[in-house]
Amino acid sequence: MKTFSIGVDLGGTNLRIAAVTPSGEILEHINLPTRLPAGPHAVLDDMAAAIRQIIDKQTGNLLGIGVGSPGPLELPLGVLHHPPNLPGFDGLNLRTELEHRLGRPVQVDSDANLAAYGESCLGAGQAHAVDSLLMLTLGTGVGCGIILEGRIWHGMQGAAGESGHGPIIPDGPRCPCGARGCLEMYASATSIVRRARELGLDHSAGSGSAAPLTASAIAQLATAGDERALRIFDEVGFALGLSLAHLVNALDLPLYLLGGGVAAAWPLFSPRMFATVREGSYVYRLSMPRDPNVFEPGKTNIAPAQLGGDAGILGAALLPVSQRTTTSA
Amino acid sequence: MKTFSIGVDLGGTNLRIAAVTPSGEILEHINLPTRLPAGPHAVLDDMAAAIRQIIDKQTGNLLGIGVGSPGPLELPLGVLHHPPNLPGFDGLNLRTELEHRLGRPVQVDSDANLAAYGESCLGAGQAHAVDSLLMLTLGTGVGCGIILEGRIWHGMQGAAGESGHGPIIPDGPRCPCGARGCLEMYASATSIVRRARELGLDHSAGSGSAAPLTASAIAQLATAGDERALRIFDEVGFALGLSLAHLVNALDLPLYLLGGGVAAAWPLFSPRMFATVREGSYVYRLSMPRDPNVFEPGKTNIAPAQLGGDAGILGAALLPVSQRTTTSA
Numbered sequence: 001m002k003t004f005s006i007g008v009d010l011g012g013t014n015l016r017i018a019a020v021t022p023s024g025e026i027l028e029h030i031n032l033p034t035r036l037p038a039g040p041h042a043v044l045d046d047m048a049a050a051i052r053q054i055i056d057k058q059t060g061n062l063l064g065i066g067v068g069s070p071g072p073l074e075l076p077l078g079v080l081h082h083p084p085n086l087p088g089f090d091g092l093n094l095r096t097e098l099e100h101r102l103g104r105p106v107q108v109d110s111d112a113n114l115a116a117y118g119e120s121c122l123g124a125g126q127a128h129a130v131d132s133l134l135m136l137t138l139g140t141g142v143g144c145g146i147i148l149e150g151r152i153w154h155g156m157q158g159a160a161g162e163s164g165h166g167p168i169i170p171d172g173p174r175c176p177c178g179a180r181g182c183l184e185m186y187a188s189a190t191s192i193v194r195r196a197r198e199l200g201l202d203h204s205a206g207s208g209s210a211a212p213l214t215a216s217a218i219a220q221l222a223t224a225g226d227e228r229a230l231r232i233f234d235e236v237g238f239a240l241g242l243s244l245a246h247l248v249n250a251l252d253l254p255l256y257l258l259g260g261g262v263a264a265a266w267p268l269f270s271p272r273m274f275a276t277v278r279e280g281s282y283v284y285r286l287s288m289p290r291d292p293n294v295f296e297p298g299k300t301n302i303a304p305a306q307l308g309g310d311a312g313i314l315g316a317a318l319l320p321v322s323q324r325t326t327t328s329a
Numbered sequence: 330m331k332t333f334s335i336g337v338d339l340g341g342t343n344l345r346i347a348a349v350t351p352s353g354e355i356l357e358h359i360n361l362p363t364r365l366p367a368g369p370h371a372v373l374d375d376m377a378a379a380i381r382q383i384i385d386k387q388t389g390n391l392l393g394i395g396v397g398s399p400g401p402l403e404l405p406l407g408v409l410h411h412p413p414n415l416p417g418f419d420g421l422n423l424r425t426e427l428e429h430r431l432g433r434p435v436q437v438d439s440d441a442n443l444a445a446y447g448e449s450c451l452g453a454g455q456a457h458a459v460d461s462l463l464m465l466t467l468g469t470g471v472g473c474g475i476i477l478e479g480r481i482w483h484g485m486q487g488a489a490g491e492s493g494h495g496p497i498i499p500d501g502p503r504c505p506c507g508a509r510g511c512l513e514m515y516a517s518a519t520s521i522v523r524r525a526r527e528l529g530l531d532h533s534a535g536s537g538s539a540a541p542l543t544a545s546a547i548a549q550l551a552t553a554g555d556e557r558a559l560r561i562f563d564e565v566g567f568a569l570g571l572s573l574a575h576l577v578n579a580l581d582l583p584l585y586l587l588g589g590g591v592a593a594a595w596p597l598f599s600p601r602m603f604a605t606v607r608e609g610s611y612v613y614r615l616s617m618p619r620d621p622n623v624f625e626p627g628k629t630n631i632a633p634a635q636l637g638g639d640a641g642i643l644g645a646a647l648l649p650v651s652q653r654t655t656t657s658a
Contacts, residue, residue, distance in 0.1 A: 072615065081615065132485070146579070148477070155581020156461070156627070159612040162578040167571050167609040169499060179574065179609040242496050245508065246575050249491040250475070252484020280496040280508040283488040286401065286410070298485070 002027060005063040006051055007317025009111065010034065010094075012070065012085035012140075015043065017050040019058050020317035024122040026310070028054055040089045041097075048101035064320020065106045068114040068312045069094055071143075075158025078108040084176065085140065107319045111312050112137050113152045113161060115259055115305075116145025118315030121322070123306040124257050128295050133255040134247055135305060136164070136240070138262035142184040146251070164188075168242045186239030187269075189215035189262055192232055199228040219265040236262070237269035241276020248281040248300055255295075259305030266304055277302065331356060334392040335380055336646025338440065339363065339423075341399065341414035341469075344372065346379040348387050349646035353451040355639070357383055369418045370426075377430035393649020394435045397443040397641045398423055400472075404487025407437040413505065414469065436648045440641050441472025442481045442490060444588060444634075447644030449476040450651070452635040453586050457624050462584040463576055464634060465493070465569070467591035471513040475580070493517075497571045515568035516598075518544035518591055521561055528557040548594040565591070566598035570605020577610045577629055584624075588634030595633055606631065 002021050009016040011034060018029035030050045035042050047067075055062060070085040078095025080086065095108045109117075116135035119125055125133050131150045137143040142164030146153040153160050164184040165177040172181020185191050192215040196202060201221070202213045222229035244256055258266070274292045277284050289296035295303060305311060331350050338345040340363060347358035359379045364371050376396075384391060399414040407424025409415065427435045438446075445464035448454055454462050460479045466472040471493030475482040482489050493513040494506040501510020514520050521544040525531060530550070531542045551558035573585055587595070603621045606613050618625035624632060634640060 072611075144579075148482075153477075153580075156583045156629070157581060157612075157616055159615060160579065160581035162581075162612050163575070165611060166575045166578045167605075168575075170497075170571055170609075177611045178614070179611070242499055246492070246495045246497075247579065249495045250473075250489065250576065250579060251482075252486060252489035252491075254485045276496075280499075282401075282494060282506045282508070283486075283491050285507070286488060287486055300485070 002060040003063060004058055004060050005317045005320050006054060006065045007313040007315070007319075008047060008051070008065070008067040009313040009316060010043070010047070010067060010069045010086075011111070012036065015047060015050075016313055017047065017054060018313050018317060019054050020314060022063070022318070022321050024314055026314075027058065029313075030054065036087060040086075040092050044094075044097050044101060048098060051102060065098075065102070065104060066114070066316040066319030067094065067098065067106060067108045068111040068316040069108060071110040071112070071159075072162075073108065073110050073158055075109065075154050109152065109316070109319060110143070110145070110158070110161075112143025113145040113154070114315030114319065115143065115311040116147050116161075116257070116315070117152050117318060118307055118311040118313075119257055119259070119305050120147040120150070121318050122314050123311060124255060124303060127306060128255060128297070128301070130254040132253045133257060134161075134163075134251065134253055135257040135259055135311075136183075136187075136243075137260040138187050138189070138258060139260035140188060140190055142182075142188050143260075163243060163247060168239060168246070183239050183243045187236045187262060192218055192236065192262065195232045195235065196229070199232070201226075201228050201232075215262055216264070219268060222265070222268050230268070233265055233268035234272045236265070237272030238276050240269060241273040242280060244273070244277045244302060245280030245284070248277065248284045252283055252300075254298070254301060256300075256302045257305040258302070259307075259311060263304050274302070331389040332392060333387055333389050334646045334649050335383060335394045336642040336644070336648075337376060337380070337394070337396040338642040338645060339372070339376070339396060339398045339415075340440070341365065344376060344379075345642055346376065346383060347642050347646060348383050349643060351392070351647070351650050353643055356387065358642075359383065365416065369415070369421050373423075373426050373430060377427060380431060394427075394431070394433060395443070395645040395648030396423065396427065396435060396437045397440040397645040398437060400439040400441070400488075402437065402439050402487055404438065404483050434649075438481065438645070438648060439472070439474070439487070439490075441466050442474035442483070443644030443648065444472070444640040445474025445476050445490075445586070445644070446481050446647060447636055447640040447642075448586055448588070448634050449479070450647050451643050452640060453584060453632060456635065457584060457626070457630070459583040461582045462586060463490075463492075463580065463582055464586040464588055464640075465512075465516075465572075467516050467518070467587060467589035469517060469519055471511075471517050472589075492572060492576060497568060497575070512568050512572045516565045516591060521547055521565065521591065524561045524564065525558070528561070530555075530557050530561075544591055545593070548597060551594070551597050559597070562594055562597035563601045565594070566601030567605050569598060570602040571609060573602070573606045573631060574609030574613070577606065577613045581612055581629075583626075583628070583630060585629075585631045586634040587631070588636075588640060592633050603631070
């Protein structure tokens with residue numbers, strides 16, 4: 001009979017619900033498709049039913065319920081504002097809608113913040129004994145979460161850590177967010193595929209012409225030596241290096257993590273990334289690890305995340321255990 | 330008989346020492362030239378003598394001594410590392426050298442952090458009742474200080490808030506810091522003069538050809554309608570807007586302040602600055618004040634600093650009153 005909390009990872013494709021112990025052991029999990037065409041209330045009903053199912057089955061003491069959602073999410077209210085990956089959810093108060101269904105308090109936060117929080121408590125942050133870190137999640141988009149002294153830094157309206165956006169290459173391509181040359185326009189899986197199409201790689205990728213062009217297929221081409229695919233990941237590394245240079249100079253943290261599917265291409269993008277952050281950030285040069293790929297205490301470390309796809313759901317489950325959802329003004 | 334602390338503002342040109350009450354009243358001050366050619370120990374001797382003179386004269390209870398210095402400054406140690414504005418001071422432990430001379434504890438921090446802290450406690454932060462803010466000081470260089478929930482955010486090695494540096498325009502001119510297109514390469518007084526020379530303005534500025542070309546003379550030309558001078562401040566605004574877009578997206582603070590001499594040219598650079606941050610930061614657009622020049626509670630405000638040249642010395646004096654110099658890892 002173990003004390004547990006419930007973590008929910010609400011994605012545009014999958015809805016995951018898990019019972020997790022405070023030390024990060026997943027006792028039970030339910031994976032469902034996110035029924036977007038049925039509308040937000042159907043998705044909330046699915047979520048509430050799965051949570052109830054887990055509560056009924058688990059015999060331990062329930063510590064609370066934490067939910068991670070794609071943003072933008074206004075905190076601490078928990079209201080979604082035009083979330084691009086959850087069409088139809090604009091204006092929805094995720095927190096109160098779920099609390100109403102369950103009759104229990106619920107905490108919500110953004111998926112990128114919770115992935116960073118999961119890594120902080122149970123992944124790379126714990127492994128390296130640092131209590132401040134920043135994590136970029138390179139997936140369909142680019143998310144970012146900032147942990148300062150063990151707590152998620154939310155900012156005034158819960159919008160802190162939107163460093164996937166912002167004009168890092170001011171004459172670069174226009175991002176749907178309005179800025180030009182955002183990190184997301186280079187380092188997301190979506191942008192890697194777009195660049196491949198621009199460079200004509202869609203005609204040569206994969207064994208058959210019917211195979212969909214994906215970021216991981218492009219990474220395979222790069223690993224095999226394809227010049228255009230290598231160039232794309234070099235651009236990913238340049239954009240990441242510029243973005244990290246700004247973040248290192250602003251925050252001076254001991255650890256910057258890269259997670260999400262694209263981070264698996266580390267050997268392809270990291271040489272240019274490290275070269276760019278070395279050139280662009282004198283704060284990094286003040287405290288570079290001897291080997292950029294080996295963690296060194298007291299230095300500015302840039303490293304792959306450690307928890308893979310579970311970072312977000314673990315962070316969500318930890319939210320009611322140790323983190324109060326607050327904003328700062 | 331008033332309780333007081335001592336604030337020291339160590340600059341490359343002037344050394345200022347003041348007795349300040351916790352509410353910010355300057356009871357007494359001593360201004361000296363910084364005798365750089367005589368070496369760091371002569372400067373420290375001058376500083377210690379002036380501090381002792383004030384302590385002997387003031388009858389109130391001394392709360393402590395705070396010193397602001399140009400960086401880079403390793404904290405909490407207080408060691409200077411190749412400070413460009415204090416030649417000869419590399420490797421000097423400012424804190425222990427001064428403590429040794431005075432036989433009392435001393436706290437040190439960077440001038441940009443202390444200007445932000447002064448504004449936070451006694452200037453714009455207090456006026457608008459916000460406890461988190463970021464301040465860019467646009468002077469000879471561009472300094473930056475970050476206050477989070479009432480405390481200076483130092484980062485791991487005291488190097489946080491170096492946002493005057495970093496590749497905001499990646500193909501821009503090379504900065505002495507190593508990066509290309511730093512904010513400091515556009516928005517410092519030094520860079521404004523450099524740009525004016527590049528554009529041939531040095532031959533037309535001022536009434537006589539012997540008058541030195543200064544940022545404020547160039548601002549006067551711009552105010553009078555000179556096209557090249559106007560273009561320079563438009564570039565200042567663009568660079569500030571790009572930098573603020575990154576900072577707003579990362580930190581989501583209620584207040585970003587611009588101080589230092591160049592900030593007086595607000596009417597010249599702010600239109601392009603606001604246009605650029607509006608385009609580049611969707612977090613800003615989520616929470617824009619109705620009038621960008623009027624503070625609005627709960628919104629993302631970008632405003633001129635309020636304490637003028639005293640922000641740094643007031644922040645230094647407040648350091649021993651309410652701020653512990655710590656770093657975070």
